[in-house]
Amino acid sequence: MNVGLIGVGTVGGGTYKVLTENFQEIFHKTGIEIKVTLVADKNVALAKQLVGTSIPVVSDALELIDSKEVDIVVELIGGTGIAKDLVKQALLNGKHVVTANKALIALHGKELFAAAENNNVQLAYEAAVAGGIPIIKALREGLAANKIEWVAGIINGTTNYILTEMKENNLSFDVALKQAQELGFAEADPTFDIEGVDAAHKITIMASIAFGIPINFDGVFVEGISNLNQKDITYAEELGYRIKLLAIAKSEQDSVEIRVHPTLIPEKRLVANVSGPMNAVLVKGNMVGPTLYYGAGAGAEPTASAVVADIIDIARQSKISTKSLIPSLGFMPNQIKNKKLLAIEEVWSEFYLRLTMENKSGLLAKITNIFANHKISIDALVHKEVQEDNQDPDIFLVSSKVQEHQINKVIKEIEALPENKDKIIKLRIEELK
Amino acid sequence: MNVGLIGVGTVGGGTYKVLTENFQEIFHKTGIEIKVTLVADKNVALAKQLVGTSIPVVSDALELIDSKEVDIVVELIGGTGIAKDLVKQALLNGKHVVTANKALIALHGKELFAAAENNNVQLAYEAAVAGGIPIIKALREGLAANKIEWVAGIINGTTNYILTEMKENNLSFDVALKQAQELGFAEADPTFDIEGVDAAHKITIMASIAFGIPINFDGVFVEGISNLNQKDITYAEELGYRIKLLAIAKSEQDSVEIRVHPTLIPEKRLVANVSGPMNAVLVKGNMVGPTLYYGAGAGAEPTASAVVADIIDIARQSKISTKSLIPSLGFMPNQIKNKKLLAIEEVWSEFYLRLTMENKSGLLAKITNIFANHKISIDALVHKEVQEDNQDPDIFLVSSKVQEHQINKVIKEIEALPENKDKIIKLRIEELK
Numbered sequence: 028m029n030v031g032l033i034g035v036g037t038v039g040g041g042t043y044k045v046l047t048e049n050f051q052e053i054f055h056k057t058g059i060e061i062k063v064t065l066v067a068d069k070n071v072a073l074a075k076q077l078v079g080t081s082i083p084v085v086s087d088a089l090e091l092i093d094s095k096e097v098d099i100v101v102e103l104i105g106g107t108g109i110a111k112d113l114v115k116q117a118l119l120n121g122k123h124v125v126t127a128n129k130a131l132i133a134l135h136g137k138e139l140f141a142a143a144e145n146n147n148v149q150l151a152y153e154a155a156v157a158g159g160i161p162i163i164k165a166l167r168e169g170l171a172a173n174k175i176e177w178v179a180g181i182i183n184g185t186t187n188y189i190l191t192e193m194k195e196n197n198l199s200f201d202v203a204l205k206q207a208q209e210l211g212f213a214e215a216d217p218t219f220d221i222e223g224v225d226a227a228h229k230i231t232i233m234a235s236i237a238f239g240i241p242i243n244f245d246g247v248f249v250e251g252i253s254n255l256n257q258k259d260i261t262y263a264e265e266l267g268y269r270i271k272l273l274a275i276a277k278s279e280q281d282s283v284e285i286r287v288h289p290t291l292i293p294e295k296r297l298v299a300n301v302s303g304p305m306n307a308v309l310v311k312g313n314m315v316g317p318t319l320y321y322g323a324g325a326g327a328e329p330t331a332s333a334v335v336a337d338i339i340d341i342a343r344q345s346k347i348s349t350k351s352l353i354p355s356l357g358f359m360p361n362q363i364k365n366k367k368l369l370a371i372e373e374v375w376s377e378f379y380l381r382l383t384m385e386n387k388s389g390l391l392a393k394i395t396n397i398f399a400n401h402k403i404s405i406d407a408l409v410h411k412e413v414q415e416d417n418q419d420p421d422i423f424l425v426s427s428k429v430q431e432h433q434i435n436k437v438i439k440e441i442e443a444l445p446e447n448k449d450k451i452i453k454l455r456i457e458e459l460k
Numbered sequence: 461m462n463v464g465l466i467g468v469g470t471v472g473g474g475t476y477k478v479l480t481e482n483f484q485e486i487f488h489k490t491g492i493e494i495k496v497t498l499v500a501d502k503n504v505a506l507a508k509q510l511v512g513t514s515i516p517v518v519s520d521a522l523e524l525i526d527s528k529e530v531d532i533v534v535e536l537i538g539g540t541g542i543a544k545d546l547v548k549q550a551l552l553n554g555k556h557v558v559t560a561n562k563a564l565i566a567l568h569g570k571e572l573f574a575a576a577e578n579n580n581v582q583l584a585y586e587a588a589v590a591g592g593i594p595i596i597k598a599l600r601e602g603l604a605a606n607k608i609e610w611v612a613g614i615i616n617g618t619t620n621y622i623l624t625e626m627k628e629n630n631l632s633f634d635v636a637l638k639q640a641q642e643l644g645f646a647e648a649d650p651t652f653d654i655e656g657v658d659a660a661h662k663i664t665i666m667a668s669i670a671f672g673i674p675i676n677f678d679g680v681f682v683e684g685i686s687n688l689n690q691k692d693i694t695y696a697e698e699l700g701y702r703i704k705l706l707a708i709a710k711s712e713q714d715s716v717e718i719r720v721h722p723t724l725i726p727e728k729r730l731v732a733n734v735s736g737p738m739n740a741v742l743v744k745g746n747m748v749g750p751t752l753y754y755g756a757g758a759g760a761e762p763t764a765s766a767v768v769a770d771i772i773d774i775a776r777q778s779k780i781s782t783k784s785l786i787p788s789l790g791f792m793p794n795q796i797k798n799k800k801l802l803a804i805e806e807v808w809s810e811f812y813l814r815l816t817m818e819n820k821s822g823l824l825a826k827i828t829n830i831f832a833n834h835k836i837s838i839d840a841l842v843h844k845e846v847q848e849d850n851q852d853p854d855i856f857l858v859s860s861k862v863q864e865h866q867i868n869k870v871i872k873e874i875e876a877l878p879e880n881k882d883k884i885i886k887l888r889i890e891e892l893k
Contacts, residue, residue, distance in 0.1 A: 045605050045747050052607045055672055055795035056787070153602075159748035161602025169586075169594025172478050172768030174485045239488055297754060300730060307752075314478050315592035315765035318755030319740075321730060322748060332748035335605030348780045354489070362488035 028342045029064040031097035031122075033088045033113060034104035035074045038127050038154070038334065041327030042101060043078060045335045053335070059342045067091040092117040098345075099338055102126040107134050118142040118150060123349070125337040127154035127330055133228035136235075136242040140355040149344075149351040151337035156229045157182050157306045159329030160322040161336060166236045166310065167357035173312025175237035177277040179459055182229045184304035184324045185220035186252050186272040188212040190289075191302040194260050194269070200253060212304050222251035223272060223287040230274035233308070234285045238278045238366065239358035246368040250288035259381060259452060262423045263291050266379070266407055269299040273457060282367040284374050291379050291456040298459065309459060317459070372432040377406070377456040380434075382422040382441060383449035386413060390446055394422070397440045403429050419448055425456065461775045462497040464530035464555075466521045466546060467537035468507045471560050471587070471767065474760030475534060476511060478768045486768070492775045500524040525550040531778075532771055535559040540567050551575040551583060556782070558770040560587035560763055566661035569668075569675040573788040582777075582784040584770035589662045590615050590739045592762030593755040594769060599669045599743065600790035606745025608670035610710040612892055615662045617737035617757045618653035619685050619705040621645040623722075624735040627693050627702070633686060645737050655684035656705060656720040663707035666741070667718045671711045671799065672791035679801040683721035692814060692885060695856045696724050699812070699840055702732040706890060715800040717807050724812050724889040731892065742892060750892070805865040810839070810889040813867075815855040815874060816882035819846060823879055827855070830873045836862050852881055858889065 030046065032039055046053070046063055053061055067088040068074035074084045085091060092100055092113060100117040104110050107130050114131065117124050119142060126132070131139070132152050143150040153163045157180065166175070181187050185207060192203040204221065207213035219225045227247045235242045252272050263270050273290035277283065292299040297319055301307040306324025311317050323329035344352060354360060384390055391410065398405055404427035411421040426434060438451045463479065465472055479486070479496055486494055500521040501507035507517045518524060525533055525546060533550040537543050540563050547564065550557050552575060559565070564572070565585050576583040586596045590613065599608070614620050618640060625636040637654065640646035652658045660680045668675045685705050696703050706723035710716065725732040730752055734740040739757025744750050756762035777785060787793060817823055824843065831838055837860035844854040859867060871884045 041747075049605060049607055049747065053605065055791050056604050058792045058795075159745075160751060161598050164597060164602045165594050168773065169597045169769055170765065171489050171772045172482060172486065172765045174482055297730060297733060300733060312592075312765060314474075314482065314761040314768075316756050316762055318593060318753070320751070320753060322751035328747040329749055332603065332605045332745060335747075336602055339604045340601065343785045346785065347783075352776045352779065352785075358488050359491045362491075 028059050028061045028345065029096055029098045030061060030101055030338060031065040031067070031091045031094060031099070032063055032101050032103065033067045033091055034102070035066055035068050035077050036103065037327045038330045039103040040077055041331030042103065042334045045328065045331045053339060057339055057342050061338060061342055064096045065091050065094055088113050089116070092120055092122060097122060099123045099125060099341055101334060101338070102128060105130070107131050111135050114139055114150070115142055118146050118148055121146055121148055123149045123151070123341050125151045125334055125341070127334055129155040129225065129228040129232065133231040133242060133244045136232070143355065144360065147350045149341050150355060151341060153337050154330050154333035156232055157308055157320070158322065158324040158326065159332040160306060160308065160320045160324065161333065162233070162308045162320050163236065165320055166233060167353050170310060170312050170315060170318070171357070173314045175278065176311040176313055177275065178230070178233050178237050178308065178310050179273055179275045179298070179457060180230065180233070180306065180308035181271050181298065181301050182274050182306050182308065182324060183220055183226040183272060184306060185213045185217060187301065187306070188304040189221070190252065190260070190270060190272065193257055194264070197257065199257055200255055221253050223249040226272060226274040226287045230276050230285055230287060234276035234283065236357040237276060238283055239363050240283060240366050241363055242356070243368070246285060248286040248288070248371040252289050255289050256452065258421070259454060262381065262409070262421070263379065264294070265409065266425060267294055268292060268456065269294050270454070271299065275457065278366070282369050284369040286371060286374065289454055291454055292459060296459050372430065372435070374431055375428055376431060377428050378426040378434045379454040379456055380424055380426065380438065381452040382447070383419055384422060384444070385446040385448055386420050387446055393444060394441060397437055398426070401433060401437050403427055403433060403437060461492050461494045461778065462529055462531045463494060463534055463771060464498040464500070464524045464527060464532070465496055465534050465536065466500045466524060467535070468499055468501050468510050469536065470760045471763045472536040473510055474764030475536065475767045478761065478764045486772060490772055490775050494771060494775055497529045498524050498527055521546050522549070525553055525555060530555060532556045532558060532774055534767060534771070535561060538563070540564050544568050547572055547583070548575055551579050551581055554579055554581055556582045556584070556774050558584045558767055558774070560585070560767055562588040562658065562661040562665065566664040566675060566677045569665070576788065577793065580783045582774055583788060584774060586770050587763050587766035589665055590741055590753070591755070591757040591759065592765040593739060593741065593753045593757065594766065595666070595741045595753050596669065598753055599666060600786050603743060603745050603748060603751070604790070606747045608711065609744045609746055610708065611663070611666050611670050611741065611743050612706055612708045612731070612890060613663065613666070613739070613741035614704050614731065614734050615707050615739050615741065615757060616653055616659040616705060617739060618646045618650060620734065620739070621737040622654070623685065623693070623703060623705065626690055627697070630690065632690055633688055654686050656682040659705060659707040659720045663709050663718055663720060667709035667716065669790040670709060671716055672796050673716060673799050674796055675789070676801070679718060681719040681721070681804040685722050688722050689885065691854070692887060695814065695842070695854070696812065697727070698842065699858060700727055701725060701889065702727050703887070704732065708890065711799070715802050717802040719804060719807065722887055724887055725892060729892050805863065805868070807864055808861055809864060810861050811859045811867045812887040812889055813857055813859065813871065814885040815880070816852055817855060817877070818879040818881055819853050820879055826877060827874060830870055831859070834866060834870050836860055836866060836870060
């Protein structure tokens with residue numbers, strides 16, 4: 028089985044390493060010799076430095092996807108421009124494709140899976156979600172007996188590293204981000220990670236597999252962590268919660284909700300204790316209950332572990348068929364059906380609110396009356412004692428479970444009070460039971 | 461695809477429920493109608509109560525495995541007597557077999573996998589290890605690109621429930637066991653669980669898949685939790701550890717070690733926080749690093765989730781082949797090779813020791829000298845202040861990493877001291893890094 032590698036950057040280099048160093052191990056598991064036979068990279072010199080003289084390197088990826096020496100094309104250049112054209116053409120050429128490109132699958136999955144199907148080849152993407160964790164396999168196969176109720180994951184290592192540092196070392200967001208960049212856990216332009224876009228790509232893919240719905244990236248609600256205040260991490264802890272950038276997909280009878288935002292999670296949940304750049308995905312099946320999958324969500328070798336797992340799957344299947352036995356998105360293509368996607372205002376949640384108010388007598392009565400008028404309970408409330416004369420007290424509270432448009436009305440009314448001094452901070456809570 | 465169920469007890473009933481209630485969901489994922497067409501159970505009346513009148517029930521399982529109405533035989537009666545004969549005969553009859561029977565695979569796997577291979581059918585056993593957690597699939601497929609360095613799991617719910625209660629509610633082993641029995645987390649005869657035999661069956665299977673070695677139950681070192689003292693749970697906590705019944709399989713260059721025993725784990729490890737009857741398996745791959753899989757390790761529906769996942773795998777594959785694409789134990793049968801199995805005395809570990817000694821001056825000097833003479837460091841030591849006059853002080857300590865025969869010599873010398881009042885308690889520590 029001959030592999031053509033497009034792109035030998037971080038993950039491409041890792042994939043080369045796994046296929047080379049574990050060649051014997053993989054042969055013992057498959058009975059098949061899986062070898063890199065061709066490499067395409069813009070930087071031919073650098074690529075040659077990595078793979079030596081035994082494997083030819085070309086600068087034009089089109090040459091690779093046309094080559095008879097290649098059975099499986101591994102696309103690791105990323106993005107949705109050239110990568111898309113190459114993957115599509117490779118499939119049309121009758122090559123299997125393995126990719127780690129989450130944006131590509133989240134934005135063009137439908138078209139590309141159809142191309143794979145029509146050409147009797149496979150488009151595999153385990154590495155696109157949660158790096159080395161075999162979560163796509165768990166969802167499509169391991170938990171296939173279940174109706175999936177929800178999926179909730181810490182699936183962006185950059186933001187989890189930043190949140191961990193903010194909590195454990197009391198850093199501000201800006202300082203934690205800078206530290207993450209220095210240590211290689213965040214990119215020079217970290218926007219996609221910190222604003223939740225990367226996590227949104229991944230949860231879009233998982234939601235489709237979990238619920239049998241078309242991939243629909245546009246429907247995802249996304250809120251990043253760049254506005255998160257260290258104070259709220261501390262207060263959440265006082266209430267028994269940790270704040271994580273959680274990607275959530277839930278299915279009800281006729282509707283689904285897909286969202287990414289900073290979320291308060293009970294600290295005793297295993298997933299609340301996933302720290303640093305690690306990833307974890309919690310899946311609730313109607314029969315198995317909650318299951319959790321944890322591991323490295325990024326990095327050269329962990330991501331390559333998933334890329335090569337896909338290659339092995341294809342190699343093992345190729346003994347009897349080129350076509351995948353498992354539908355690309357877990358459901359038979361003719362059974363993938365749209366469900367109503369809830370707007371964030373319609374979603375039910377408990378809420379954490381932090382208020383900055385002038386300390387006048389009767390203040391708490393005013394606030395609690397507003398909640399009572401809207402028939403929303405307050406499950407916890409802390410009124411911080413003022414330490415210095417010129418300081419306004421912090422009030423933070425946890426609401427009962429309501430739809431977001433309901434809490435928005437409460438917020439509006441409190442912000443209209445004369446005592447109100449600042450915008451109210453609103454964060455969502457997930458019990459994950 | 462027609463399923464014949466042998467045994468409709470807890471897991472059998474769960475399997476019937478999953479196949480019935482999730483019939484549509486499974487059809488949407490496979491395009492195949494998977495139905496129970498025949499049931500065999502000694503208690504025909506009770507079985508009929510469960511499955512109603514639409515499905516025939518027979519008392520003789522031989523009738524089921526001979527039936528032309530059955531493509532997949534699901535064996536859920538357990539044990540290694542009749543179950544073995546039935547599974548073997550079903551395979552010889554050209555039926556696929558799905559089982560949750562860990563003892564059967566651990567003791568007779570070799571013979572049964574060969575029978576499956578020779579008859580071009582599959583023998584699937586995901587449910588035999590860690591209930592609903594798809595760990596067999598993760599090891600054989602999801603992590604196939606890796607050389608597995610070690611596997612460490614909490615894979616017995618009964619003992620984890622007991623240890624959780626001992627720790628959190630300060631119960632003795634006997635009280636916690638009784639409570640577990642009352643709540644259905646432990647059987648009337650709990651020996652197999654509390655003495656570690658059940659966990660040993662499961663780690664035997666995982667070790668074989670992880671390292672490509674023959675299944676060899678006899679080589680496993682097993683120590684249960686029935687002699688565990690509540691005191692050691694408390695002291696371990698003071699040192700920053702939790703005590704879990706851990707099943708461990710490690711591979712070195714030319715040797716392997718497989719063992720089950722109460723183990724001190726650093727409390728900050730995710731796996732140390734797996735509580736109650738839940739299971740978790742930590743797997744270290746040479747490329748992916750550590751990954752963890754968590755979920756319900758027992759119970760009707762969770763275990764059935766794994767049974768039905770196997771049925772779905774077989775059904776999906778059956779579109780093109782009856783034979784499994786994945787070797788039964790992950791490695792090609794001709795690549796499964798014996799490795800030297802280390803005796804427990806040869807295994808390297810850090811140790812926790814608890815000493816009961818008469819409090820005389822110079823006592824600590826004597827103890828530490830014995831360690832120094834054997835060139836073993838003490839990484840932590842606590843000498844508890846005596847609270848009452850007639851009490852001897854507790855001393856507990858953590859050794860550096862040594863082979864067990866070395867620490868045994870130290871223990872022998874300390875126990876020979878005139879101050880020694882009781883047998884020294886020895887527990888093993890795993891850092892799981």
